[in-house]
Amino acid sequence: xxxxxxxxxxxxxxxxxxxxxxxKRWCKENxxxxxxxxxxxxRLEKEQGEISEKTMPVFVDVTPTAPLRADHFxxxxxxxxxxxxxxxxxxxxxxxxxYFIL
Numbered sequence: 001x002x003x004x005x006x007x008x009x010x011x012x013x014x015x016x017x018x019x020x021x022x023x024k025r026w027c028k029e030n031x032x033x034x035x036x037x038x039x040x041x042x043r044l045e046k047e048q049g050e051i052s053e054k055t056m057p058v059f060v061d062v063t064p065t066a067p068l069r070a071d072h073f074x075x076x077x078x079x080x081x082x083x084x085x086x087x088x089x090x091x092x093x094x095x096x097x098x099y100f101i102l
Contacts, residue, residue, distance in 0.1 A: 006047075009040040 016026040016037070027034045077088040088094050 006044065010044060012037070013041050013044065 012030070012032065015030075016023060019026050021029070023037060024034055026032075027037050079088065
């Protein structure tokens with residue numbers, strides 16, 4: 001795939017999606033044919049899907065090797081996951097975070 005074209009179409013697709021316009025309207029205003037827009041959108045999504053399948057994260061269970069103790073929490077741990085934010089400063093905070101993450 002021509003890298004320059006791919007970058008151009010990624011930008012066009014992003015512009016369309018963030019414009020608030022329908023694809024048909026955006027294409028008309030930007031002098032792009034709808035079939036060409038969808039061709040590139042599908043092509044880039046397919047290519048991205050192939051890339052992301054190769055780089056999918058692997059999740060594993062993590063089990064502490066020793067029980068959590070209160071003195072382990074001398075400083076805090078900050079976790080941001082999607083829209084959730086956790087500041088873990090105690091065992092209770094760790095238990096709560098585990099509840100939401102699992």
